[in-house]
Amino acid sequence: MTKRPQPLRVALLGPGVVGKKAAQLLIDEAAELGARVGRPLELAAVGSRRASVEGIDQALLTSDLDALVRRNDIDLVVELIGGIEPARSLILAAIEHGKSVVTANKALLARHGAELFAAADAHGVDVYYEAAVGGAIPIIRPLRESLVADSVTAVMGIVNGTTNYILDQMHTHGVTYAEALADAQKLGFAEADPTADVEGHDAAAKAAILASLAFHTRVTFDDVACEGISSITAGDIAAAKEMGCVIKLLARCAKADDGSVAVGVHPTMVPLEHPLASVSGAFNAVFVELEWADKLMFMGPGAGGRPTASAVVGDVVTAARNKVRGVAGPGETSYNEPNICDPGRVSSRYYLQMVVQDSPGVLAQIATCFAAHDVSIQAVRQVPAGPDAVHEAQLGIMTHTAPNAQVRALIAALETMAEVDEGVRVLRVEGE
Numbered sequence: 001m002t003k004r005p006q007p008l009r010v011a012l013l014g015p016g017v018v019g020k021k022a023a024q025l026l027i028d029e030a031a032e033l034g035a036r037v038g039r040p041l042e043l044a045a046v047g048s049r050r051a052s053v054e055g056i057d058q059a060l061l062t063s064d065l066d067a068l069v070r071r072n073d074i075d076l077v078v079e080l081i082g083g084i085e086p087a088r089s090l091i092l093a094a095i096e097h098g099k100s101v102v103t104a105n106k107a108l109l110a111r112h113g114a115e116l117f118a119a120a121d122a123h124g125v126d127v128y129y130e131a132a133v134g135g136a137i138p139i140i141r142p143l144r145e146s147l148v149a150d151s152v153t154a155v156m157g158i159v160n161g162t163t164n165y166i167l168d169q170m171h172t173h174g175v176t177y178a179e180a181l182a183d184a185q186k187l188g189f190a191e192a193d194p195t196a197d198v199e200g201h202d203a204a205a206k207a208a209i210l211a212s213l214a215f216h217t218r219v220t221f222d223d224v225a226c227e228g229i230s231s232i233t234a235g236d237i238a239a240a241k242e243m244g245c246v247i248k249l250l251a252r253c254a255k256a257d258d259g260s261v262a263v264g265v266h267p268t269m270v271p272l273e274h275p276l277a278s279v280s281g282a283f284n285a286v287f288v289e290l291e292w293a294d295k296l297m298f299m300g301p302g303a304g305g306r307p308t309a310s311a312v313v314g315d316v317v318t319a320a321r322n323k324v325r326g327v328a329g330p331g332e333t334s335y336n337e338p339n340i341c342d343p344g345r346v347s348s349r350y351y352l353q354m355v356v357q358d359s360p361g362v363l364a365q366i367a368t369c370f371a372a373h374d375v376s377i378q379a380v381r382q383v384p385a386g387p388d389a390v391h392e393a394q395l396g397i398m399t400h401t402a403p404n405a406q407v408r409a410l411i412a413a414l415e416t417m418a419e420v421d422e423g424v425r426v427l428r429v430e431g432e
Protein backbone atom coordinates (compact mmCIF):
# COMPACT_ATOMS: atom_id res chain seq x y z
CA MET A 1 0.00 0.00 0.00
CA THR A 2 1.44 3.45 -0.91
CA LYS A 3 1.64 5.84 2.00
CA ARG A 4 -0.45 9.06 1.62
CA PRO A 5 1.95 12.01 1.61
CA GLN A 6 1.83 14.15 4.74
CA PRO A 7 -0.59 17.07 4.11
CA LEU A 8 0.45 20.71 4.37
CA ARG A 9 -1.72 22.17 7.10
CA VAL A 10 -3.19 25.66 6.88
CA ALA A 11 -4.47 27.83 9.77
CA LEU A 12 -6.78 30.67 8.75
CA LEU A 13 -7.29 33.63 11.10
CA GLY A 14 -10.47 35.72 10.71
CA PRO A 15 -13.45 34.06 8.99
CA GLY A 16 -15.06 37.35 7.89
CA VAL A 17 -16.05 38.53 4.39
CA VAL A 18 -12.80 37.29 2.83
CA GLY A 19 -11.88 34.59 5.37
CA LYS A 20 -15.14 32.65 4.98
CA LYS A 21 -14.74 32.53 1.20
CA ALA A 22 -11.06 31.58 1.43
CA ALA A 23 -12.00 28.75 3.82
CA GLN A 24 -14.74 27.62 1.43
CA LEU A 25 -12.30 27.55 -1.51
CA LEU A 26 -9.73 25.59 0.53
CA ILE A 27 -12.39 23.07 1.60
CA ASP A 28 -14.36 22.72 -1.66
CA GLU A 29 -11.32 22.50 -3.93
CA ALA A 30 -9.00 20.62 -1.54
CA ALA A 31 -8.34 17.73 -3.94
CA GLU A 32 -7.58 19.97 -6.92
CA LEU A 33 -5.45 22.38 -4.87
CA GLY A 34 -3.49 19.45 -3.43
CA ALA A 35 -2.79 18.24 -6.96
CA ARG A 36 -1.52 21.72 -7.91
CA VAL A 37 0.74 21.85 -4.86
CA GLY A 38 1.98 18.27 -5.23
CA ARG A 39 0.91 17.35 -1.70
CA PRO A 40 -2.47 17.39 0.05
CA LEU A 41 -3.45 20.83 1.35
CA GLU A 42 -5.67 20.84 4.39
CA LEU A 43 -7.53 23.59 6.23
CA ALA A 44 -6.54 22.43 9.71
CA ALA A 45 -7.82 25.24 11.95
CA VAL A 46 -9.70 28.55 11.89
CA GLY A 47 -8.94 31.25 14.47
CA SER A 48 -12.20 33.02 15.25
CA ARG A 49 -13.83 35.16 17.92
CA ARG A 50 -17.12 33.47 17.24
CA ALA A 51 -17.96 29.98 18.54
CA SER A 52 -19.68 29.02 15.30
CA VAL A 53 -19.17 30.13 11.71
CA GLU A 54 -21.49 29.15 8.87
CA GLY A 55 -19.82 26.70 6.49
CA ILE A 56 -16.93 25.83 8.82
CA ASP A 57 -16.77 22.63 10.87
CA GLN A 58 -17.05 23.49 14.58
CA ALA A 59 -14.08 21.19 15.31
CA LEU A 60 -11.76 23.50 13.29
CA LEU A 61 -12.59 26.63 15.30
CA THR A 62 -10.39 28.03 18.04
CA SER A 63 -10.40 31.37 19.82
CA ASP A 64 -6.75 31.05 20.90
CA LEU A 65 -5.01 32.64 17.90
CA ASP A 66 -1.72 33.06 19.80
CA ALA A 67 -1.44 29.33 20.39
CA LEU A 68 -2.63 28.51 16.88
CA VAL A 69 0.14 30.40 15.05
CA ARG A 70 2.75 28.56 17.17
CA ARG A 71 1.36 25.04 16.74
CA ASN A 72 3.87 22.48 15.41
CA ASP A 73 1.33 20.83 13.13
CA ILE A 74 0.65 24.09 11.18
CA ASP A 75 2.73 24.87 8.05
CA LEU A 76 1.01 28.00 6.71
CA VAL A 77 -0.89 30.83 8.36
CA VAL A 78 -3.46 32.96 6.50
CA GLU A 79 -4.07 36.26 8.31
CA LEU A 80 -7.47 37.81 7.47
CA ILE A 81 -8.39 39.56 10.72
CA GLY A 82 -7.19 42.95 9.41
CA GLY A 83 -5.87 45.94 11.40
CA ILE A 84 -2.46 46.43 12.98
CA GLU A 85 -2.59 44.56 16.29
CA PRO A 86 -2.88 41.69 17.02
CA ALA A 87 -2.32 40.93 13.29
CA ARG A 88 1.33 42.12 13.41
CA SER A 89 2.25 40.09 16.51
CA LEU A 90 0.46 37.00 15.22
CA ILE A 91 2.26 37.16 11.86
CA LEU A 92 5.64 37.69 13.54
CA ALA A 93 5.01 34.75 15.87
CA ALA A 94 3.99 32.55 12.92
CA ILE A 95 7.17 33.51 11.03
CA GLU A 96 9.35 32.89 14.08
CA HIS A 97 7.78 29.43 14.33
CA GLY A 98 8.71 28.63 10.72
CA LYS A 99 5.34 29.18 9.05
CA SER A 100 4.90 30.94 5.72
CA VAL A 101 2.25 33.64 5.87
CA VAL A 102 -0.40 34.86 3.44
CA THR A 103 -2.16 38.11 4.25
CA ALA A 104 -4.52 40.61 2.60
CA ASN A 105 -3.71 43.23 5.21
CA LYS A 106 -2.53 46.34 3.33
CA ALA A 107 -2.95 48.57 6.40
CA LEU A 108 -0.37 46.47 8.23
CA LEU A 109 2.01 45.98 5.28
CA ALA A 110 2.09 49.71 4.52
CA ARG A 111 3.21 50.45 8.09
CA HIS A 112 5.21 47.40 9.16
CA GLY A 113 6.05 45.65 5.87
CA ALA A 114 9.82 46.08 6.30
CA GLU A 115 9.74 44.40 9.70
CA LEU A 116 7.64 41.46 8.46
CA PHE A 117 9.72 40.90 5.31
CA ALA A 118 12.99 41.05 7.28
CA ALA A 119 11.65 38.48 9.76
CA ALA A 120 10.50 36.20 6.93
CA ASP A 121 13.92 36.48 5.28
CA ALA A 122 15.69 35.67 8.55
CA HIS A 123 13.55 32.56 9.06
CA GLY A 124 13.55 31.39 5.43
CA VAL A 125 9.76 31.55 5.01
CA ASP A 126 7.43 33.46 2.67
CA VAL A 127 5.10 36.41 3.19
CA TYR A 128 2.72 36.64 0.22
CA TYR A 129 0.08 39.37 -0.11
CA GLU A 130 -1.43 39.44 -3.62
CA ALA A 131 -4.90 40.24 -2.21
CA ALA A 132 -3.63 43.35 -0.41
CA VAL A 133 -3.72 45.47 -3.60
CA GLY A 134 -6.41 45.19 -6.25
CA GLY A 135 -8.11 42.13 -4.69
CA ALA A 136 -8.18 39.38 -7.31
CA ILE A 137 -6.09 41.33 -9.85
CA PRO A 138 -2.55 39.96 -10.18
CA ILE A 139 -0.44 43.08 -9.61
CA ILE A 140 1.95 42.30 -6.73
CA ARG A 141 3.55 39.32 -8.44
CA PRO A 142 3.81 41.04 -11.87
CA LEU A 143 5.58 44.02 -10.28
CA ARG A 144 7.79 41.89 -8.06
CA GLU A 145 8.65 39.18 -10.58
CA SER A 146 7.47 39.53 -14.20
CA LEU A 147 8.52 43.19 -14.58
CA VAL A 148 11.57 43.13 -12.33
CA ALA A 149 14.01 43.68 -15.23
CA ASP A 150 12.22 46.82 -16.44
CA SER A 151 12.17 50.34 -14.98
CA VAL A 152 8.82 51.69 -13.86
CA THR A 153 8.32 55.42 -14.48
CA ALA A 154 4.79 55.71 -13.07
CA VAL A 155 2.06 53.57 -11.53
CA MET A 156 -1.44 54.92 -11.17
CA GLY A 157 -4.51 53.11 -10.13
CA ILE A 158 -8.06 52.94 -8.98
CA VAL A 159 -7.33 50.73 -5.98
CA ASN A 160 -10.38 51.15 -3.78
CA GLY A 161 -13.59 49.44 -4.87
CA THR A 162 -15.84 51.22 -2.39
CA THR A 163 -14.93 54.73 -3.54
CA ASN A 164 -14.99 53.76 -7.21
CA TYR A 165 -18.45 52.32 -6.70
CA ILE A 166 -19.64 55.50 -4.90
CA LEU A 167 -18.20 57.89 -7.51
CA ASP A 168 -19.52 55.76 -10.37
CA GLN A 169 -23.04 55.68 -8.87
CA MET A 170 -22.94 59.47 -8.35
CA HIS A 171 -21.70 59.99 -11.92
CA THR A 172 -23.99 57.60 -13.79
CA HIS A 173 -27.15 57.47 -11.63
CA GLY A 174 -27.04 60.83 -9.83
CA VAL A 175 -27.48 59.13 -6.41
CA THR A 176 -26.24 60.82 -3.25
CA TYR A 177 -22.92 60.01 -1.64
CA ALA A 178 -24.66 58.50 1.43
CA GLU A 179 -26.92 56.20 -0.65
CA ALA A 180 -24.01 54.88 -2.66
CA LEU A 181 -21.89 54.27 0.48
CA ALA A 182 -24.70 52.28 2.13
CA ASP A 183 -24.94 50.09 -1.02
CA ALA A 184 -21.17 49.48 -1.07
CA GLN A 185 -21.28 48.38 2.56
CA LYS A 186 -24.14 45.96 1.84
CA LEU A 187 -22.17 44.49 -1.05
CA GLY A 188 -19.15 43.71 1.21
CA PHE A 189 -16.62 46.04 -0.49
CA ALA A 190 -16.22 48.49 2.37
CA GLU A 191 -13.76 48.07 5.23
CA ALA A 192 -15.23 47.45 8.71
CA ASP A 193 -14.82 51.20 9.29
CA PRO A 194 -15.63 52.86 5.93
CA THR A 195 -13.61 55.94 6.93
CA ALA A 196 -10.55 54.05 5.70
CA ASP A 197 -12.17 53.80 2.27
CA VAL A 198 -13.79 57.23 1.85
CA GLU A 199 -10.93 59.25 3.36
CA GLY A 200 -8.43 57.50 1.07
CA HIS A 201 -6.47 55.67 3.80
CA ASP A 202 -7.07 52.24 2.25
CA ALA A 203 -5.92 53.53 -1.16
CA ALA A 204 -2.92 55.25 0.47
CA ALA A 205 -1.81 51.97 2.06
CA LYS A 206 -2.08 50.28 -1.35
CA ALA A 207 -0.21 53.18 -3.00
CA ALA A 208 2.64 52.75 -0.49
CA ILE A 209 2.84 49.03 -1.33
CA LEU A 210 2.76 49.67 -5.10
CA ALA A 211 5.38 52.43 -4.91
CA SER A 212 7.67 50.23 -2.79
CA LEU A 213 7.53 47.43 -5.36
CA ALA A 214 7.67 49.66 -8.43
CA PHE A 215 10.66 51.72 -7.27
CA HIS A 216 12.47 49.07 -5.17
CA THR A 217 12.31 51.25 -2.11
CA ARG A 218 10.32 51.28 1.11
CA VAL A 219 7.45 53.76 0.99
CA THR A 220 5.21 53.75 4.07
CA PHE A 221 1.67 54.94 4.69
CA ASP A 222 2.93 58.18 6.27
CA ASP A 223 4.81 59.08 3.06
CA VAL A 224 1.61 59.21 1.01
CA ALA A 225 -0.17 62.55 0.48
CA CYS A 226 -3.78 61.54 0.98
CA GLU A 227 -7.16 63.10 0.23
CA GLY A 228 -10.50 61.23 0.23
CA ILE A 229 -13.82 61.62 -1.56
CA SER A 230 -16.15 62.62 1.29
CA SER A 231 -16.19 66.25 0.13
CA ILE A 232 -16.99 65.48 -3.53
CA THR A 233 -20.27 67.14 -4.51
CA ALA A 234 -22.78 66.82 -7.34
CA GLY A 235 -21.32 70.16 -8.54
CA ASP A 236 -17.83 68.61 -8.86
CA ILE A 237 -19.28 65.69 -10.82
CA ALA A 238 -21.12 68.12 -13.15
CA ALA A 239 -17.98 70.22 -13.68
CA ALA A 240 -15.94 67.11 -14.50
CA LYS A 241 -18.55 66.03 -17.06
CA GLU A 242 -18.45 69.44 -18.72
CA MET A 243 -14.65 69.26 -18.94
CA GLY A 244 -14.88 65.82 -20.63
CA CYS A 245 -13.68 64.00 -17.52
CA VAL A 246 -14.85 61.64 -14.79
CA ILE A 247 -13.79 61.90 -11.14
CA LYS A 248 -11.86 58.88 -9.80
CA LEU A 249 -9.97 58.38 -6.55
CA LEU A 250 -6.55 57.90 -8.11
CA ALA A 251 -3.44 56.58 -6.40
CA ARG A 252 -0.41 57.93 -8.24
CA CYS A 253 3.24 56.92 -7.78
CA ALA A 254 5.86 58.47 -10.03
CA LYS A 255 9.54 59.33 -10.20
CA ALA A 256 10.24 63.08 -10.04
CA ASP A 257 13.03 64.66 -12.16
CA ASP A 258 15.48 64.43 -9.25
CA GLY A 259 14.82 60.68 -8.83
CA SER A 260 12.67 61.08 -5.72
CA VAL A 261 9.37 59.21 -5.49
CA ALA A 262 6.06 61.11 -5.38
CA VAL A 263 3.13 59.15 -3.97
CA GLY A 264 -0.37 60.55 -3.55
CA VAL A 265 -4.04 59.62 -3.42
CA HIS A 266 -6.44 62.30 -4.64
CA PRO A 267 -9.90 62.62 -6.19
CA THR A 268 -8.80 63.28 -9.76
CA MET A 269 -10.49 64.41 -12.96
CA VAL A 270 -9.60 61.71 -15.47
CA PRO A 271 -10.16 62.59 -19.17
CA LEU A 272 -12.69 60.21 -20.76
CA GLU A 273 -10.15 59.00 -23.31
CA HIS A 274 -7.80 57.69 -20.56
CA PRO A 275 -8.10 53.87 -20.06
CA LEU A 276 -8.77 54.39 -16.32
CA ALA A 277 -11.87 56.52 -17.03
CA SER A 278 -13.92 53.50 -18.09
CA VAL A 279 -13.21 51.46 -14.94
CA SER A 280 -16.65 51.32 -13.35
CA GLY A 281 -18.43 49.95 -10.27
CA ALA A 282 -16.24 48.30 -7.64
CA PHE A 283 -13.67 47.37 -10.28
CA ASN A 284 -10.06 48.28 -9.72
CA ALA A 285 -7.36 48.92 -12.30
CA VAL A 286 -3.66 49.63 -12.13
CA PHE A 287 -1.96 51.38 -15.05
CA VAL A 288 1.82 50.95 -15.18
CA GLU A 289 4.24 52.90 -17.39
CA LEU A 290 7.62 51.30 -17.99
CA GLU A 291 10.73 52.13 -19.97
CA TRP A 292 10.78 48.87 -21.98
CA ALA A 293 7.33 47.30 -21.75
CA ASP A 294 5.65 50.71 -22.33
CA LYS A 295 2.10 50.87 -20.88
CA LEU A 296 0.23 48.01 -19.18
CA MET A 297 -3.17 47.95 -17.52
CA PHE A 298 -4.31 45.36 -14.97
CA MET A 299 -8.03 45.39 -14.28
CA GLY A 300 -10.64 43.35 -12.42
CA PRO A 301 -12.62 42.93 -9.21
CA GLY A 302 -10.65 44.70 -6.49
CA ALA A 303 -12.83 43.80 -3.54
CA GLY A 304 -15.47 41.36 -2.30
CA GLY A 305 -15.22 37.96 -0.66
CA ARG A 306 -14.95 35.58 -3.61
CA PRO A 307 -12.51 37.56 -5.81
CA THR A 308 -10.26 38.36 -2.85
CA ALA A 309 -10.34 34.71 -1.71
CA SER A 310 -9.07 33.71 -5.16
CA ALA A 311 -5.92 35.82 -4.67
CA VAL A 312 -5.47 34.65 -1.06
CA VAL A 313 -5.70 30.96 -1.91
CA GLY A 314 -3.50 31.50 -4.98
CA ASP A 315 -0.82 32.73 -2.57
CA VAL A 316 -1.46 29.73 -0.28
CA VAL A 317 -0.80 27.38 -3.22
CA THR A 318 2.38 29.27 -4.14
CA ALA A 319 3.69 29.26 -0.58
CA ALA A 320 2.76 25.56 -0.25
CA ARG A 321 4.63 24.72 -3.47
CA ASN A 322 7.71 26.45 -2.05
CA LYS A 323 7.37 24.40 1.15
CA VAL A 324 7.18 21.17 -0.88
CA ARG A 325 10.38 22.12 -2.72
CA GLY A 326 12.06 23.33 0.47
CA VAL A 327 12.63 26.85 -0.89
CA ALA A 328 11.39 30.35 -0.15
CA GLY A 329 10.06 32.70 -2.86
CA PRO A 330 11.67 36.03 -3.79
CA GLY A 331 12.14 38.02 -0.59
CA GLU A 332 11.77 41.78 -0.25
CA THR A 333 14.82 42.90 1.68
CA SER A 334 17.06 44.47 -1.01
CA TYR A 335 15.73 48.01 -1.23
CA ASN A 336 17.07 51.42 -2.20
CA GLU A 337 16.99 54.05 0.53
CA PRO A 338 13.61 55.84 0.48
CA ASN A 339 13.75 59.28 -1.16
CA ILE A 340 10.28 60.80 -0.97
CA CYS A 341 9.43 63.87 -3.06
CA ASP A 342 8.25 66.93 -1.10
CA PRO A 343 4.46 67.13 -1.80
CA GLY A 344 4.82 70.82 -2.75
CA ARG A 345 7.17 69.85 -5.60
CA VAL A 346 4.76 67.30 -7.11
CA SER A 347 3.51 68.66 -10.45
CA SER A 348 0.10 68.07 -12.00
CA ARG A 349 -2.66 69.72 -13.97
CA TYR A 350 -5.37 71.20 -11.75
CA TYR A 351 -8.97 72.35 -12.13
CA LEU A 352 -9.87 75.44 -10.07
CA GLN A 353 -13.50 76.44 -9.62
CA MET A 354 -14.60 79.75 -8.07
CA VAL A 355 -17.52 82.15 -7.90
CA VAL A 356 -16.52 85.57 -9.29
CA GLN A 357 -18.12 88.96 -9.97
CA ASP A 358 -19.56 88.94 -13.48
CA SER A 359 -18.28 92.34 -14.66
CA PRO A 360 -15.84 93.70 -17.25
CA GLY A 361 -12.14 93.10 -16.59
CA VAL A 362 -12.56 90.43 -13.89
CA LEU A 363 -11.37 87.57 -16.09
CA ALA A 364 -8.31 89.63 -17.07
CA GLN A 365 -7.47 90.26 -13.39
CA ILE A 366 -7.79 86.58 -12.60
CA ALA A 367 -5.60 85.65 -15.59
CA THR A 368 -3.00 88.18 -14.34
CA CYS A 369 -2.99 86.45 -10.95
CA PHE A 370 -2.34 83.08 -12.67
CA ALA A 371 0.52 84.65 -14.66
CA ALA A 372 2.02 86.19 -11.50
CA HIS A 373 2.22 82.69 -9.99
CA ASP A 374 3.64 81.20 -13.20
CA VAL A 375 0.62 78.91 -13.62
CA SER A 376 -0.45 78.54 -17.23
CA ILE A 377 -4.16 78.30 -18.17
CA GLN A 378 -5.22 75.43 -20.46
CA ALA A 379 -9.03 75.81 -20.59
CA VAL A 380 -11.73 78.08 -19.15
CA ARG A 381 -15.42 77.39 -18.52
CA GLN A 382 -17.92 80.00 -17.31
CA VAL A 383 -21.55 79.38 -16.30
CA PRO A 384 -24.06 81.49 -14.33
CA ALA A 385 -23.44 81.06 -10.57
CA GLY A 386 -27.14 80.31 -9.99
CA PRO A 387 -30.64 81.35 -11.15
CA ASP A 388 -30.72 84.41 -8.84
CA ALA A 389 -27.03 85.35 -8.90
CA VAL A 390 -27.20 87.76 -11.85
CA HIS A 391 -23.97 89.58 -10.96
CA GLU A 392 -21.93 86.44 -10.29
CA ALA A 393 -20.53 83.71 -12.47
CA GLN A 394 -19.02 80.32 -11.74
CA LEU A 395 -15.60 80.12 -13.33
CA GLY A 396 -13.75 76.85 -13.92
CA ILE A 397 -10.11 77.02 -15.00
CA MET A 398 -7.99 74.05 -16.01
CA THR A 399 -4.25 74.63 -15.70
CA HIS A 400 -1.27 73.22 -17.51
CA THR A 401 1.10 71.16 -15.35
CA ALA A 402 2.37 73.15 -12.36
CA PRO A 403 3.96 72.33 -8.98
CA ASN A 404 1.46 71.86 -6.15
CA ALA A 405 3.03 74.57 -3.94
CA GLN A 406 2.69 77.14 -6.76
CA VAL A 407 -0.99 76.26 -7.26
CA ARG A 408 -1.63 76.51 -3.49
CA ALA A 409 -0.02 79.98 -3.45
CA LEU A 410 -2.15 80.98 -6.46
CA ILE A 411 -5.34 79.85 -4.67
CA ALA A 412 -4.40 81.83 -1.55
CA ALA A 413 -3.87 84.94 -3.71
CA LEU A 414 -7.15 84.43 -5.63
CA GLU A 415 -9.05 84.18 -2.37
CA THR A 416 -7.78 87.60 -1.27
CA MET A 417 -9.18 89.26 -4.44
CA ALA A 418 -12.38 91.28 -3.88
CA GLU A 419 -13.78 89.90 -7.18
CA VAL A 420 -13.42 86.23 -6.08
CA ASP A 421 -15.54 84.59 -3.38
CA GLU A 422 -13.74 82.64 -0.68
CA GLY A 423 -13.51 78.87 -1.08
CA VAL A 424 -11.76 78.20 -4.40
CA ARG A 425 -12.34 74.50 -5.17
CA VAL A 426 -9.37 72.53 -6.53
CA LEU A 427 -9.13 69.06 -8.07
CA ARG A 428 -6.16 67.26 -9.64
CA VAL A 429 -6.46 66.52 -13.35
CA GLU A 430 -4.70 63.47 -14.83
CA GLY A 431 -2.59 63.83 -17.97
CA GLU A 432 -0.49 66.50 -19.63
Ligand SMILES: NC(=O)C1=CN([C@@H]2O[C@H](COP(=O)(O)OP(=O)(O)OC[C@H]3O[C@@H](n4cnc5c(N)ncnc54)[C@H](O)[C@@H]3O)[C@@H](O)[C@H]2O)C=CC1
Nearest residue numbers: 014015016017018019048049080081082104105303304308
Ligand atom coordinates in the same frame (compact mmCIF):
# COMPACT_ATOMS: atom_id res chain seq x y z
N1 LIG B 1 -13.43 42.86 2.03
C1 LIG B 1 -12.69 42.99 0.95
O1 LIG B 1 -13.19 43.12 -0.16
C2 LIG B 1 -11.20 42.97 1.04
C3 LIG B 1 -10.54 42.90 2.26
N2 LIG B 1 -9.18 42.87 2.29
C4 LIG B 1 -8.47 42.75 3.56
O2 LIG B 1 -8.75 41.45 4.07
C5 LIG B 1 -8.74 41.49 5.48
C6 LIG B 1 -10.08 40.97 6.01
O3 LIG B 1 -11.11 41.82 5.53
P1 LIG B 1 -12.65 41.43 5.66
O4 LIG B 1 -12.83 39.97 5.49
O5 LIG B 1 -13.37 42.36 4.77
O6 LIG B 1 -12.92 41.84 7.19
P2 LIG B 1 -14.09 41.32 8.17
O7 LIG B 1 -14.22 42.36 9.22
O8 LIG B 1 -15.27 40.89 7.38
O9 LIG B 1 -13.44 40.00 8.79
C7 LIG B 1 -12.47 39.99 9.81
C8 LIG B 1 -12.71 38.76 10.67
O10 LIG B 1 -11.67 38.67 11.62
C9 LIG B 1 -12.24 38.53 12.91
N3 LIG B 1 -11.32 39.16 13.88
C10 LIG B 1 -10.89 40.43 13.90
N4 LIG B 1 -10.03 40.62 14.91
C11 LIG B 1 -9.90 39.43 15.52
C12 LIG B 1 -9.17 38.97 16.65
N5 LIG B 1 -8.37 39.79 17.33
N6 LIG B 1 -9.28 37.67 17.01
C13 LIG B 1 -10.09 36.82 16.33
N7 LIG B 1 -10.80 37.19 15.26
C14 LIG B 1 -10.72 38.48 14.86
C15 LIG B 1 -13.59 39.23 12.84
O11 LIG B 1 -14.46 38.77 13.86
C16 LIG B 1 -14.03 38.81 11.45
O12 LIG B 1 -14.60 37.52 11.45
C17 LIG B 1 -8.44 42.95 5.87
O13 LIG B 1 -7.06 43.08 6.07
C18 LIG B 1 -8.89 43.70 4.65
O14 LIG B 1 -8.24 44.94 4.52
C19 LIG B 1 -8.41 42.91 1.16
C20 LIG B 1 -8.99 42.98 -0.07
C21 LIG B 1 -10.44 43.04 -0.22
Ligand SMILES: N[C@@H](CC=O)C(=O)O
Nearest residue numbers: 160161162189191303
Ligand atom coordinates in the same frame (compact mmCIF):
# COMPACT_ATOMS: atom_id res chain seq x y z
N1 LIG C 1 -12.42 48.24 1.17
C1 LIG C 1 -11.57 47.87 0.10
C2 LIG C 1 -11.51 46.37 0.04
C3 LIG C 1 -10.33 45.91 -0.67
O1 LIG C 1 -9.20 46.19 -0.41
C4 LIG C 1 -12.16 48.41 -1.20
O2 LIG C 1 -13.24 48.95 -1.18
O3 LIG C 1 -11.50 48.30 -2.23
Ligand code: NA
Nearest residue numbers: 130133135137
Ligand atom coordinates in the same frame (compact mmCIF):
# COMPACT_ATOMS: atom_id res chain seq x y z
NA1 NA D 1 -4.10 41.67 -6.21
